[in-house]
Amino acid sequence: MALDFYHGHGSPFSWRVWLALEAKAIPYNLKVLSFQEKDTRKPEFSAINPRQQVPTIVDDGYALWESMAILEYLDERFTSGLKLYPGDAKARGRIRRLAAEAQSYVRQEAIDPIVDEFFWKEGAAPDEVRIAKAREALERELAWFAGELKGSYLAGDQPTAADFMLYPEIGYAKRITFRKPDSKLADLIPPAIAQWAKRIESLPYFDKTFPPHWR
Amino acid sequence: MALDFYHGHGSPFSWRVWLALEAKAIPYNLKVLSFQEKDTRKPEFSAINPRQQVPTIVDDGYALWESMAILEYLDERFTSGLKLYPGDAKARGRIRRLAAEAQSYVRQEAIDPIVDEFFWKEGAAPDEVRIAKAREALERELAWFAGELKGSYLAGDQPTAADFMLYPEIGYAKRITFRKPDSKLADLIPPAIAQWAKRIESLPYFDKTFPPHWR
Numbered sequence: 440m441a442l443d444f445y446h447g448h449g450s451p452f453s454w455r456v457w458l459a460l461e462a463k464a465i466p467y468n469l470k471v472l473s474f475q476e477k478d479t480r481k482p483e484f485s486a487i488n489p490r491q492q493v494p495t496i497v498d499d500g501y502a503l504w505e506s507m508a509i510l511e512y513l514d515e516r517f518t519s520g521l522k523l524y525p526g527d528a529k530a531r532g533r534i535r536r537l538a539a540e541a542q543s544y545v546r547q548e549a550i551d552p553i554v555d556e557f558f559w560k561e562g563a564a565p566d567e568v569r570i571a572k573a574r575e576a577l578e579r580e581l582a583w584f585a586g587e588l589k590g591s592y593l594a595g596d597q598p599t600a601a602d603f604m605l606y607p608e609i610g611y612a613k614r615i616t617f618r619k620p621d622s623k624l625a626d627l628i629p630p631a632i633a634q635w636a637k638r639i640e641s642l643p644y645f646d647k648t649f650p651p652h653w654r
Numbered sequence: 655m656a657l658d659f660y661h662g663h664g665s666p667f668s669w670r671v672w673l674a675l676e677a678k679a680i681p682y683n684l685k686v687l688s689f690q691e692k693d694t695r696k697p698e699f700s701a702i703n704p705r706q707q708v709p710t711i712v713d714d715g716y717a718l719w720e721s722m723a724i725l726e727y728l729d730e731r732f733t734s735g736l737k738l739y740p741g742d743a744k745a746r747g748r749i750r751r752l753a754a755e756a757q758s759y760v761r762q763e764a765i766d767p768i769v770d771e772f773f774w775k776e777g778a779a780p781d782e783v784r785i786a787k788a789r790e791a792l793e794r795e796l797a798w799f800a801g802e803l804k805g806s807y808l809a810g811d812q813p814t815a816a817d818f819m820l821y822p823e824i825g826y827a828k829r830i831t832f833r834k835p836d837s838k839l840a841d842l843i844p845p846a847i848a849q850w851a852k853r854i855e856s857l858p859y860f861d862k863t864f865p866p867h868w869r
Contacts, residue, residue: 498744
C-alpha cells in the first residue's frame with residue numbers, strides 16, 4: 440500500500456522528503472497542501488498531524504513528521520532504491536552530521552533570516568545588518584560543504600540524506616536571487632557546489648519535485 | 655579503547671551525549687573544555703573539530719560532532735547498556751520525531767530566546783515581548799511532551815534518545831528560574847513532566863553529569 444505524502448510546494452523541509460521518496464522509488468500518494476488556502480490548519484490535516492506541518496507521511500496508519508525523522512524512517516522501512524545512510528556507523532555518522540549542519544547553519548543561520556528580511560516584513564525595509572550576517576554565514580557554509588564533497592556527492596558517487604538536506608537550500612538561494620536580484624545570493628555559491636547542484640537537478644526525478652510556482 | 659568525549663559544562667547539547675554515554679555504559683575519557691578559557695577555539699581542539707563545538711567525540715581516530723548524529727552513532731556502534739532508539743522502524747521514527755521536536759520547539763523556540771534575553775544582553779533590558787512569546791512556547795511544548803509520555807519515559811519504561819534530548823531543557827528551565835526567579839519558568843513545568851524529570855534525576859549516573867557550577 441502506497442504511503443501518503445503530505446507536501447507543500449516551496450517548503451524546503453518537504454522537498455527533502457520528496458527527493459528521498461523518489462530516490463528510493465517508494466510508492467506514494469502525493470497530497471499537496473496549499474499554504475495560501477491554509478490547508479495545513481484545517482481539521483482534517485490537524486487530525487493527522489497536530490503540529491499542522493509538512494512534510495508528514497502516513498504509512499499504513501502510522502503518521503510521522505519532522506523531515507530528518509522521516510528520512511531515517513524511509514531508509515529503515517524501505518530497502519528499495521538508494522540508501523540514504525549508506526556505509527558503516529562512521530560513514531552514517533558523517534552523513535547525519537552533514538544533515539544536521541545543513542539544517543542548523545545553512546537553513547537556520549543563513550537562509551531563514553534572509554527569507555525573513557526579504558519576504559516577511561510586510562513592506563518594512565529589510566535589516567541590512569542581519570542580511571549581511573546571513574550572507575556571510577551562507578558564503579562560509581557553502582565553502583564548508585564544497586570541502587565536504589567526496590566525488591560527485593557529499594558521501595560518494597550517489598546522493599544520500601546529506602545531499603537531500605542541503606539541496607533545497609541551494610534551490611532557495613537561487614530562487615531568492617531571482618526574486619531579489621540585489622541579494623546576489625547566487626554569487627555566493629562556489630563552483631564545486633554549483634556543479635553538485637546541477638547533478639542533483641539532472642536526476643531523472645528532480646523536475647517533478649521543483650515548486651511549480653517557481654517556474 | 656575508550657573514546658574521547660569533549661564536553662563543556664552547561665552545554666545542553668553536550669549534556670544529551672553525556673547522559674547517553676552513561677546510559678549505554680560506554681567507556682570514555684571525559685575531556686572538559688572551559689568556555690570561559692575559550693578552550694573550544696584553541697588550535698588543538700580546532701584541529702579535531704573545525705566547528706569548535708562541544709559535544710565532540712573521537713572514537714579510534716574518528717571525530718564526530720552534532721549531538722543528534724552522536725546519539726545515533728553511539729547506538730549503532732555500541733550494543734551495551736540502554737538502546738537509545740529501541741523498537742521497530744515506527745517506534746524509532748517516533749523517538750526521532752520527539753528528539754527533533756525537543757530541539758526545534760523546546761530548545762530553539764523557547765529556551766534559546768529566554769537565555770538570550772536574560773543573560774546575553776550585556777546589561778540591556780530583556781525584551782518582554784520576546785520573553786512572553788518564548789514562555790508561551792515553553793508552556794505549550796511541555797504540555798505536548800506530557801501528552802507524549804508512555805509509561806515512565808517518553809517511549810516506555812526506559813529512557814531513550816528522546817528523553818536525553820528533552821531533559822537538559824528542563825534542567826535549563828530550573829536553572830534559569832534559580833538565577834532569575836521572576837522568570838517563573840519552573841511554574842510552567844506540568845506535574846507529569848516534573849515527575850519524569852525526577853526519574854531522570856534519580857538515574858544512578860545523573861549526578862556526575864550535572865553542571866558543577868550550577869550546584
